[in-house]
Amino acid sequence: MNKTLLITRPKYDVTVHYLFYWSKKIIELAQEKGVIVWNLEGKRANCKEVESMLIKKEPSLVFFNGHGDDDCITGQDDEMLLIVGKNEELLKSKIAHALSCRSGKKLGSESIKKGAIGYIGYDDDFYFVFDPDKISTPLRDGVARLFLEPSNQVMICLIKGHSIRHAHERSKKIFINNARELVNSESEQSYLIPYLLWDMQHQVCLGDKNASLSN
Amino acid sequence: MQVKKEENQIDEELKKIVIARLEVFPSDKRISIGSLGELTKQEMIENVEKGTNVGEKIIEIQLNYLRSLKEGIFYEQNFVNNKTKV
Numbered sequence: 111m112n113k114t115l116l117i118t119r120p121k122y123d124v125t126v127h128y129l130f131y132w133s134k135k136i137i138e139l140a141q142e143k144g145v146i147v148w149n150l151e152g153k154r155a156n157c158k159e160v161e162s163m164l165i166k167k168e169p170s171l172v173f174f175n176g177h178g179d180d181d182c183i184t185g186q187d188d189e190m191l192l193i194v195g196k197n198e199e200l201l202k203s204k205i206a207h208a209l210s211c212r213s214g215k216k217l218g219s220e221s222i223k224k225g226a227i228g229y230i231g232y233d234d235d236f237y238f239v240f241d242p243d244k245i246s247t248p249l250r251d252g253v254a255r256l257f258l259e260p261s262n263q264v265m266i267c268l269i270k271g272h273s274i275r276h277a278h279e280r281s282k283k284i285f286i287n288n289a290r291e292l293v294n295s296e297s298e299q300s301y302l303i304p305y306l307l308w309d310m311q312h313q314v315c316l317g318d319k320n321a322s323l324s325n
Numbered sequence: 326m327q328v329k330k331e332e333n334q335i336d337e338e339l340k341k342i343v344i345a346r347l348e349v350f351p352s353d354k355r356i357s358i359g360s361l362g363e364l365t366k367q368e369m370i371e372n373v374e375k376g377t378n379v380g381e382k383i384i385e386i387q388l389n390y391l392r393s394l395k396e397g398i399f400y401e402q403n404f405v406n407n408k409t410k411v
Contacts, residue, residue, distance in 0.1 A: 237386070
């Protein structure tokens with residue numbers, strides 16, 4: 111596969127603001143690893159640009175950050191980027207990861223039926239807790255880190271050439287490890303555990319699980 | 326009629342349990358619940374009390390946690406056996 115990555119990074123509310131900054135780490139890693147990155151951020155995270163990039167550039171990896179529902183992923187200002195029945199076939203021959211709520215439930219499976227190689231997403235809502243005092247510096251938010259580091263592991267593993275099965279399992283492992291540390295240390299942060307487990311249990315891995323960027 | 330009454334009692338008991346658990350959520354933190362926004366502890370509790378969709382989801386998460394604990398989620402073997410949803 112060619113080493114190319116398309117990433118969408120809307121930025122218009124607190125949730126996607128956090129995802130915007132945390133996904134910057136993925137761009138940096140990809141560039142370090144020699145992956146060509148097409149970064150659609152802010153207003154560029156719109157349907158027209160996404161469709162155009164998917165068709166013309168044919169990236170091997172696609173990383174969506176944003177909101178979502180069972181059958182869709184959204185970009186800037188909740189604009190639909192991909193929706194079942196309209197354009198899910200644009201993920202054909204690609205490995206996709208959606209850090210969004212719910213799209214793993216229907217959009218993921220439908221895109222696989224239309225030829226996507228693999229899809230890692232969440233089949234229910236994705237939750238994370240954050241510190242409002244850290245909104246201006248999301249990468250320094252130690253509470254949000256417990257959620258966004260494990261979720262970022264999916265893309266870290268894929269960029270490093272691991273299989274989608276490995277990326278999924280590694281991500282889940284870090285979710286459970288974070289939860290386990292809070293249990294073992296009897297931390298004041300133990301209130302986070304139900305949400306860490308929820309995210310871990312609702313991450314789904316669809317398609318050819320042996321596929322990787324190295325294939 | 327009797328069954329309905331018992332179900333309502335169970336719902337109210339569940340709400341009490343979940344609200345007690347939410348009380349440990351720090352007042353200076355918020356939770357992102359996707360496109361539905363961000364909630365404070367107080368807003369989470371109010372949603373549970375009012376039985377909104379968000380409140381129902383919060384109850385589901387807390388019950389899922391308690392169920393997972395019962396099933397031994399933190400034992401390595403259990404995690405490995407339950408690792409991939411397809």
